[in-house]
Amino acid sequence: MELRRQILSLGLEADRDAExxxxxxxxxxxxxxxxxxxxxxxxxLSDSGLTTQQAMVLQVLQGQAEAPTLKQLASTLAMSHQNLKQIANVLERKGFLEITTDEQDGRVRRLHLTKLHHRFWKRRNTDDHAEVGQWTAALSLAEVRALVRGLDKLHRALMQSRGER
Structure with missing residues (x-):
């Protein structure tokens, strides 16, 4: 067994409880x-000054039907309000989003994407998507589809059970 697999298998006793x-x-x-x-x-992303975590926040924000509150987006991303606020402040300084006060409740902050965000990803997406394709090239399309289905099912179950604990 290769070292990588040995390390990942440490402490697992398949003969006792294989599942x-x-x-x-x-x-x-x-x-x-x-x-x-x-x-x-x-x-x-290093040449852009963004991190993967910042990019994920932007991509999830882009998928929202309307500008979410910090609290709503933090819940969607399964991160603390404070952590998201720090990331959002950095992204605002970089010009990727704008944090505004909610019209109905002045205590609530909403996140809005900027034109810079849209231009930035329009330029990058083709190359970034091709790179991700290279990273996952060891999997056949059928394996990718099966993995996506399984991971999506797991993610939905984890999100659904989050409030139960």
Whole structure:
């Protein structure tokens, strides 16, 4: 067994509870892949001054039907209000979003994307998407589709159960 797989399998006793061992291994592989992909995307974005986390905030914000509040977007992203506020302040300084006061409640802040945001991603998306394609080229299209379905199902279940704990 290669060293990488040995490390990921540490402490797992497949002969005792094979299903549990597989699920723990899945968890570890998701984390390991997530860390590697984040590192690669941070490098890909380094010339722009954005991080992967900042880019994710912008992409999720772009998918919102209307300008969300900080609290709403923090919940969607499963991050603390304080963490999102720090990221949003940085993105506002960089010109990617604008933080405004809600018209009905002056205590509430809403996030709006700027024209710079739209121009920036229009220029970058083709190259960035091609790079992601290279990173995932080890998987066939059928494997990608199956993985997307499975991960989407897991994500929905995790988001649904978040409030139950």
């Amino acid at each position: 549990q061992a597989e699920r723990v291994l899945l968890f570890r592989l998701l984390l390991a892949n997530g860390m590697e992909l984040r590192t690669r995307m941070d490098r890909q």
